[in-house]
Amino acid sequence: MKLTWLWIAVVGVALFIGTDIAVQSTGNPNFVPTLIMLGSFVIPVAFVAYFYDHIRDRDISLSTLAICFLVGGAVGLIAAGFLEYKTLRSASVGSLIGVGFIEESAKLVFPVLMFIAWRYRHQADGLLFGVSAGMGFAALETMGYGLVALIQTQGDVNQLNQVLMIRGLLSPAAHAAWTGLICAMLWRERQRLGRISINYRVIGYFLLAVALHAAWDIVNGLNVSALATYGGLLALAVISLGLLLLRYGEARRKPTPPVHAGTS
Numbered sequence: 001m002k003l004t005w006l007w008i009a010v011v012g013v014a015l016f017i018g019t020d021i022a023v024q025s026t027g028n029p030n031f032v033p034t035l036i037m038l039g040s041f042v043i044p045v046a047f048v049a050y051f052y053d054h055i056r057d058r059d060i061s062l063s064t065l066a067i068c069f070l071v072g073g074a075v076g077l078i079a080a081g082f083l084e085y086k087t088l089r090s091a092s093v094g095s096l097i098g099v100g101f102i103e104e105s106a107k108l109v110f111p112v113l114m115f116i117a118w119r120y121r122h123q124a125d126g127l128l129f130g131v132s133a134g135m136g137f138a139a140l141e142t143m144g145y146g147l148v149a150l151i152q153t154q155g156d157v158n159q160l161n162q163v164l165m166i167r168g169l170l171s172p173a174a175h176a177a178w179t180g181l182i183c184a185m186l187w188r189e190r191q192r193l194g195r196i197s198i199n200y201r202v203i204g205y206f207l208l209a210v211a212l213h214a215a216w217d218i219v220n221g222l223n224v225s226a227l228a229t230y231g232g233l234l235a236l237a238v239i240s241l242g243l244l245l246l247r248y249g250e251a252r253r254k255p256t257p258p259v260h261a262g263t264s
Contacts, residue, residue, distance in 0.1 A: 019031055040164060127183060177244040
């Protein structure tokens with residue numbers, strides 16, 4: 001049994017707790033960047049490591065996956081930031097749907113480059129690229145939210161920890177799941193048909209991811225009790241992660257397609 005992901009999670013959480021104790025005990029602000037980095041990256045990295053260790057027939061190097069995580073996440077975040085600048089001026093349902101559409105599109109930039117390259121042909125490859133880009137996006141976004149929380153509360157480390165823990169724990173069932181679903185279906189249809197196809201299945205999964213993303217933002221913005229908000233987010237998390245695991249299960253069952261002449 002491959003437990004690399006578990007070691008990453010256990011050691012990372014231990015380092016996070018140790019850094020938090022150091023911040024709380026000494027009041028030294030030099031520890032805060034480390035606290036934010038660990039709180040933002042430990043769960044995303046562990047989640048990607050789990051899929052890398054367990055997806056069958058993968059042919060993706062760790063360096064390529066790391067580039068997808070960091071560069072794909074950063075490119076997606078920057079692109080989404082520019083495109084969302086005007087959209088986020090209001091918190092209407094239409095604006096939140098627009099945000100979902102923008103972010104789900106932006107996160108696909110790097111995975112689509114890998115898709116066009118044709119080297120990675122298996123549905124599992126697409127799922128892994130999608131999960132990695134989604135987790136990179138989530139980790140960098142969490143760093144931003146953590147910094148904003150720290151500034152707005154004038155250095156309240158407890159509030160920072162709350163933001164980091166909630167976003168860190170929920171991130172696998174949000175950005176990673178949504179981008180992973182889209183990419184898994186994109187690769188699946190090419191694998192099934194032997195050619196690139198943006199058909200109704202691919203479009204349907206993209207719209208499903210946008211809908212789940214928008215619903216997440218809408219629930220998060222409702223003026224209701226914390227219990228109701230977390231209950232709604234938990235329900236969406238279960239749906240999103242459940243759909244991703246279904247794609248994961250199919251990807252593990254299907255053999256790698258043969259290399260056709262003219263492909264590499």
